[in-house]
Amino acid sequence: MLLPCPWCGPRNASEFRYVGEQTVRPDPATADPAEWRSYLYMESNPAGWVAENWLHRAGCRRYFAAERHTVTNQVRATRPPDAEAAPAQHADAAAAGRAGEHVREGRP
Numbered sequence: 022m023l024l025p026c027p028w029c030g031p032r033n034a035s036e037f038r039y040v041g042e043q044t045v046r047p048d049p050a051t052a053d054p055a056e057w058r059s060y061l062y063m064e065s066n067p068a069g070w071v072a073e074n075w076l077h078r079a080g081c082r083r084y085f086a087a088e089r090h091t092v093t094n095q096v097r098a099t100r101p102p103d104a105e106a107a108p109a110q111h112a113d114a115a116a117a118g119r120a121g122e123h124v125r126e127g128r129p
Contacts, residue, residue: 022094024087027101029080036079043072043086068092074102 022034042064047056065071073087088098 024075024096025099026077026080026083027085027099028083029077032077032080036077038076038078040074040076040084043074066091070097075099 023031024034024037025031026037044060047060052060068091070088070090073089074084075087076082076084084102086100086102086104087096089096
């Protein structure tokens with residue numbers, strides 16, 4: 022699998038470390054222990070497109086965000102972690118002949 026680093030370009034996946042799904046960190050001042058456990062240990066693990074964080078550990082050593090399909094390992098976008106996500110093209114809907122139809126993916 023090739024993973025495109027935003028700074029180095031496409032590289033073998035063995036150069037990278039998976040950091041986890043992109044989630045919103047709870048507020049430390051108001052979060053209870055159950056919220057922290059959920060944030061630290063629970064992942065949605067859907068079959069489909071997921072926003073993830075990666076580290077290019079054998080290259081530039083920078084973190085970045087990627088949109089990856091968990092079944093096919095296809096990567097449709099990578100970007101710096103603080104960059105705004107571009108509106109996603111829903112390949113699943115287009116492939117099924119439903120181009121333009123909204124496909125809900127990921128966490129609610």
